[in-house]
Amino acid sequence: MTLREADKPTQEFVKEFIESLSPSSIPISGFVDWEGIDNHIGEHQRELHKIEQLSLQSEEVLREDVSKTLVQYHRTERLLTLLxxxxxxxxxxxxAVEGSWDFKRYAERIENGSQNAADEIAGVLCEIGLYDLLSSISDLDSYVRGVSVGFESDARKGRQGAKFSEAVKPVLSTLEREIQESGIDVELKKEYSIYYGENDNKHKRVDFAFIRDGEPDVVFELNSYTSTGSKPSEIVRxxxxxxxxxxxxxxEYIWVTDGSGWxxxxxxxxRAYEDFIDFYNYQMLSNEFPRLLGNYYGTDLSSVDITRTSTRKKDEGEGQSGISDFF
Incomplete structure (x- = not known):
């Protein structure tokens, strides 16, 4: 069973879905996590000070000093990770071609007294170019700040999902409240584990779930794509x-997804519409889904004003909600 009846022509649905996409769940102000970067630098001041004290007389002297400092420092993994x-x-x-070096494992070996592990990992750092790098840096804090900005591309992938979940939760919370007010005992849970398949032999943690009579009733998987990715067909399958x-x-299994990658x-x-059916972007979840969920629970949710979950006022006369209204 699905909540939505696939009664709309496929091409019409595809057009509607694409045209109502929100490009991203991250606002411009959150594109770079400056606060997180500054906190990262602040939390590693001791390690940064240790690095600033390393001898740069020559590459060999630096290698020996890195090795010695790793052995002597009491927070080896933090220092090694920062290096x-x-x-x-x-x-x-x-x-690299030559091998793999796990920071945690090497830190444990060094803390257990392995000079060989310290010498080896110090040699790897110098072979990468640590000596030339430190010789050219005049302000280590500023350099780490710049490096951290470079890492933001990967960090945003994690924040993309978190921000999308943050935007969707008030929508589902509003629906939870309206269903409860109609006399139906449901509860919204976040990051809920479900068991399914033959003899419940499969386990999955979903982003949200409506619980009725102590059991998962309607569950939601969320994601947001700002790029296509390498295997879109496998995602859908x-x-x-x-x-x-x-x-x-x-x-009941609901897929809520968004982003310009679609x-x-x-x-x-x-394919998702034809074979999965309960497939929504944020705007569809806000505008179309309340009626469908109401039908499922036997109550009228078609008039629920999802826009009140937004933290911003919408322009007068605008008839549809989007993620940008939430932030």
Whole structure:
């Protein structure tokens, strides 16, 4: 069973879906997490001070000093991670043709007294170019700030999903309240684990779930794509296959997604509508979904004003809501 009846012509749905996409769930003001970057620098002042004290007499002297400092410093992993961050590798492991170096594992070995591990990892850092780098830096804090801005491209991928969830939650919370006021006992849960498949042998954590009588009733998976990605067809196929199994377990499965990346995945939108059906972007969730959810619970939610979940007032006369209204 699905909440939506696929009674709209596919091409009409695809056009509507594409035209109502929100390009991103991250506002301009949140494009770079300046506060997070400044906190990162502030939290690593001791490590930065240690790096500033390293000897730059020669590359060999630096290698020996890095090795000695790693052995002597009481927060080895933090220092080692920051040293690799300076040469543009965050979190690790660092991987090259010659091998792989896991920061945590090497830090543990060094803390357990392994001079060989310290010598080896110091040698790797110098071979990458740590000596030339430190010799050319006049302000280490500013350099780390610049490197951190460079890492923001990957960091935004994580924030994209978090911000999208942040925008969707008030919509679902409003619907939860309206359903409860109609006399139906439901509760909205975030990051809820469900079991499905034959004999409930599969497990999945969904972003949100409506719980009725202690059991998951309607669950929601959320994501946002600002780029197409390498395997869009596999993304859609995965949701279709999971949706089929979840629904066979008596749970309604809703996919809410958005982002400009879908503009180049029209074939995926077409397939998702035809084979998954309960496939919505943020605007569809705000405008169309309340009526469908109301039908499912046997109550009229068609007049629910989802726009009141926004933290901004919409322009008078505008008839549709979007993610930008939330921020």
């Amino acid at each position: 690799f961050e300076l040469v543009s590798e965050r979190n690790g492991p660092f991987v 995965g949701y279709i296959e999971t949706g089929k199994l979840v629904r066979e377990s008596g749970i 503009k180049d995945m029209k074939a995926g939108v077409k």
